Amino acid sequence: MKPLYDAGIIGGGVIGLSTAYYLSKSGLRVAVFESGKTGSGSSRAAAGMLGAHTETEENDAFFKFAKESQALYPELAQDLLLESGIDIQLQYNGMYKLAMTAEEAVSLKKRAELEPDVEWHSKEYVLKNEPDLIAAIHGALRIEKDGQVSPVLLCEALKQAILQMNGKIYENTPVYKINRFNISNYEIKTAQGDYLCESLVLANGAWSSCILEDFARNAAVHPVKGECLSVSLQGCKLSSTVFHESCYLVPKLDGKIVIGATMENGNWNQEPTIKGISALMEKAKKMMPVIEHAHFHKAWAGLRPGSIDGKPYIGRLSSMPNLFVAAGHYRNGILLAPRTGVMIRDLFLNRTIDSEFIHAFQIIRSER
Ligand code: FAD
Numbered sequence: 151m152k153p154l155y156d157a158g159i160i161g162g163g164v165i166g167l168s169t170a171y172y173l174s175k176s177g178l179r180v181a182v183f184e185s186g187k188t189g190s191g192s193s194r195a196a197a198g199m200l201g202a203h204t205e206t207e208e209n210d211a212f213f214k215f216a217k218e219s220q221a222l223y224p225e226l227a228q229d230l231l232l233e234s235g236i237d238i239q240l241q242y243n244g245m246y247k248l249a250m251t252a253e254e255a256v257s258l259k260k261r262a263e264l265e266p267d268v269e270w271h272s273k274e275y276v277l278k279n280e281p282d283l284i285a286a287i288h289g290a291l292r293i294e295k296d297g298q299v300s301p302v303l304l305c306e307a308l309k310q311a312i313l314q315m316n317g318k319i320y321e322n323t324p325v326y327k328i329n330r331f332n333i334s335n336y337e338i339k340t341a342q343g344d345y346l347c348e349s350l351v352l353a354n355g356a357w358s359s360c361i362l363e364d365f366a367r368n369a370a371v372h373p374v375k376g377e378c379l380s381v382s383l384q385g386c387k388l389s390s391t392v393f394h395e396s397c398y399l400v401p402k403l404d405g406k407i408v409i410g411a412t413m414e415n416g417n418w419n420q421e422p423t424i425k426g427i428s429a430l431m432e433k434a435k436k437m438m439p440v441i442e443h444a445h446f447h448k449a450w451a452g453l454r455p456g457s458i459d460g461k462p463y464i465g466r467l468s469s470m471p472n473l474f475v476a477a478g479h480y481r482n483g484i485l486l487a488p489r490t491g492v493m494i495r496d497l498f499l500n501r502t503i504d505s506e507f508i509h510a511f512q513i514i515r516s517e518r
Pocket residue numbers: 160161162163164165166183184185186187188189190191192193194195196197198199200201323324325326353354355356357361375376377378410411412451452453454455476477478479480481482483484485486
């Protein structure tokens with residue numbers, strides 16, 4: 151007899167794991183099916199920033215969702231510590247978005263006037279707090295609330311907590327087909343055998359358009375390759391994350407600094423390149439010249455799950471009953487993971503969902 155699960159989750163990245171976690175907490179029998187090891191896809195490549203303010207430009211449903219997700223982190227970190235014994239290294243060291251030109255200063259100051267959670271800081275103030283930054287800055291936007299976590303520890307903690315709640319995690323188990331089995335079940339066909347589930351959640355990151363015709367027809371997910379490196383610099387005083395354009399420096403608790411990240415649409419290759427890493431090194435030196443003395447630690451790459459408009463797909467697939475999608479989290483899957491898991495749980499339990507989120511993240515965007 152094949153095991154029967156209430157929910158089968160395809161993909162064991164941060165989105166699949168967070169979804170499985172919140173469903174398990176509601177008493178559902180869940181199984182996660184993962185091609186390789188959990189947390190080994192894009193989630194492993196992430197810098198771990200919870201950049202609700204840093205990564206958004208508009209005051210829209212996405213920004214609201216991002217802030218709600220960010221706000222779930224303190225409780226999640228505490229619960230995961232109790233449930234798994236793993237500290238996900240949630241820290242609020244704040245972020246500076248640097249103005250390198252007078253025009254950038256004008257635009258960032260305007261943002262500070264409109265957004266209550268961000269402040270404009272003068273060049274002198276910023277350099278007093280972050281003396282290693284380049285002296286040529288015009289000031290910076292300070293975002294106190296945008297913290298960070300360790301994505302690797304977050305995925306491991308979620309995995310352990312799911313196992314503690316008797317959830318099943320099938321690693322090295324790629325799903326290659328999904329069939330309707332009878333009126334109320336799905337059959338998940340994997341390289342390791344077949345499994346029955348009443349409901350499914352498609353959460354396999356950049357690969358989300360690869361299994362299910364019905365989803366791929368409506369909402370393409372594509373890879374956006376991102377390369378990163380980490381370095382260590384003795385005596386470095388950097389204490390906040392700093393951002394300029396698409397480059398960021400993230401100081402980690404182990405003393406390393408993560409430098410990210412490149413952006414390349416449609417590239418499925420997961421190896422870092424000299425081109426990508428040297429471009430990041432140049433950008434990093436422009437923000438913090440002393441970084442040229444840093445010791446290289448390692449470089450890596452991952453595939454962000456890109457969507458048509460940079461916003462995730464979270465909802466039901468209307469053409470297939472009890473089939474949910476949590477995909478396309480692009481640059482912000484770590485940030486958005488808790489709120490995504492909660493939204494899928496609420497959909498499962500037929501709870502009321504904020505209509506703004508239903509509309510913004512619906513699968514068929516052309517229905518807008
Ligand atoms: P993934 O983590 O890729 O997980 C999908 C999983 O599905 C994979 O493990 C894969 O093996 C599995 N899978 C695929 N096909 C199948 C199949 N057929 N059967 C079973 N399993 C399958 N976000 C932030 O919020 N903050 C950051 O600081 C940040 N920095 C980033 C830096 C870089 C360089 C990159 C590349 C991304 C960054 N992101 C960041 C984005 C974030 O990493 C992603 O949005 C997030 O990891 C997506 O999670 P996911 O679970 O959807 O995808």
